[in-house]
Amino acid sequence: MSKRLTIALAGNPNSGKTTVFNSLTGSRQHVGNYPGVTVEKKEGNLNYKGYEITVIDLPGTYSLTAYSIDEIVTRNFVVEEKPDVVIDIIDASNLERNLYLATQFMELEVPLILAFNMFDLAEKQGLAVDKKRLSELLGCPIVFTVATKKTGITELLEEVIKLKEGPVIFKKVRLDYGREMEEEIKKIEDILIEDRVLTQKYASRWLTVKLLERDSEVIKRAKASLHAGRVLEQTEKSINHLKNIFGDNPEAIIAERRYGLISGACSEAAQRTYELRHTTSDKIDKVLVNRVLGLPIFLGMTWLLFRFVFGFSEPLMRWIEIGRVWLQQLVRSFLPEGSVIQSLLVDGVIGGVGSVLVFVPVIFLLFLVMAILEDSGYMARVAFIMDRFMHKLGLHGRSSIPMLLGFGCTLPAIMATRTIDDQKDRLVTILINPFMSCGARLPFYALFIAAFFPGRMAGNILFSLYVLGIIIAIIMAKLFRRYLFRGPANPFVMELPPYRMPTLKGLLIHMWERGVVYLKKAGTVIFIGCVLVWFLSNFPWGPQRSVENSYAGRMGRVIAPVFKPLGLDDWRLSVGLIGGFIGKEIVVGTLGTLYSVDQAGNGATSLREALQNQTRADGSKMYTPLVAYAAMVFVLLYMPCIAVIGVIKKETNSWRWPLFAAFYTTAVAWIVALIVYQGGRLLGLG
């Protein structure tokens, strides 16, 4: 049996942690969640020298305070799961700031390796590091890596094994906080040590330092201790005593000492001729984040990227659709005509899921574009460009990243709001996020635009929907800020990474990870949804069955009048919209099923043509461009899918907000679609 080993990867955001993770594990990765929270947990495996190694990619953090969920998760993982080795990935061009996190791992007394990543770049800027000396000063091995070129990865693994098998080469360094502080630390630690249960799990010195920093999580632990009263009393005393001496919170002094250790070590063992890295970046930024040009460039770029996504995906979609029709005909001919199984397979399974799979190219390309924006460093600029604008909504630039992610999928977008520290900001961002048109809505737009807005209009119509979503989000944000969540906006601070050329591998991995989430949804939830819809629209089964009299038809008819003022008089669409609660991509699948059921005699025609040819009772066309647009507006705005409702529940920890989100978005959708349709008619557009 091979020996097992767990490595945890930690590091600042933008330190290249993910690239190191990818270089270590290749494609053997899977994504899960940390227990109890919604922080993503990425795990990968590899074999090295007889070891079966599990690598865990911890969330990127600057520190190990209890400041954000990410930091708490990182800390708890390291303390509770006790990985054999923690590798702290350090951006070598930015040693001091990145080493700050490392000092906190030292305090935790975990087996630590420092990977000075992107070392080639740092060297080019004139950084010279005396590796041996710095390792001694910091008390842990250092490895130079260039993860994008896979340099130093083997060496990193060698160090892991060395650390595991011993002997210990570098003596652990104990951060000295100065005489006064140390005296107080000892007083608290002496009481803490009496509680064996607590100090067996956590290093007592670390607990003490955290208490002095008024770390909310650690205080909670201390309160559960046998000696809670004495510990907290002594802590208060010590804090006040230190405040008197230093005229500042002990927290500030502790941070100062950490930086002191770092700058001391760096001045002894690292030399640099300062900064070159950002010169190119700064030049690009002169244009891209320019006060005047920034916003138009951002909007123009977004528009171009959408054009790119659609231009490339359309031919692919056409091929997939041809394939689906071919498969349906093939399967139909092999199975007994008029049987339940034939209907189930052809119309339910292939028809429904096939209609959704058609849009896989669009979604993957969209995620590719997002990956390019993120990996190149432009995404962070967007937060900057948008800050002034978001400020007017009572939000700040950081909310714009979840909002942008919302264009891909509302799910990760809502999860990304976790980086927003202010609870009010966060709730507003969550509540308006569903108006950012997600990828799952694209199939519906793609279908209706292709059917009713042919040619050069298509791109503009699509763009207008995205803009409309943004405008509604702005209005709602203002209203929420005004009436629901009053108070000033919280300030934000964020790092601008230098522009980097994204690597193909990185882009593909990012695209794949997100795309697969969509595919999995398509594979399970949508499959069940489609079969359910097929059942509803074919039963009660019988030779005389018709969709009109099926369960679905009855349901559609019951709710159809609600949509009539919006110009939507198609009960099939009503059924589709109900199905859309499961996932908005299901609307198209349902329409596919319902229309092919309806025209079972004619065989499978393209859904696009079916929609174009559908007529109302009076013989006029069911869908004019205006009606189609109102339908798209409704689908854009109405209630988010069940998965999103679930995530909002998880993130806000109550049913209040998800239910509120579901109802208010649907009300907004109805009102806006009504305005579009009735307004359009008044203007003579339909």
Next chain:
Amino acid sequence: MRGQFLPLTLVRPNREVSLMAVIGGQGLRRRLNDMGLSKGVKFKVIHASVAGPCIISLGNSRLVLGRGMAHKILVKEE
């Protein structure tokens, strides 16, 4: 003394400044500390405006400080 301090938003681009004080709660100061912005630290202002966020150059990194935050950071020009 106090007269020499000015909020970050009022500094002209390309000036070197030192951080003198942060007007704000513990959470804000802790965050700034984690990012390397502790008292006395020197940095360069790259982009500042009263209306919008600021960009500063600290060591070898660029930080964006939201406008609300930039107002609360008092600096002294070098």
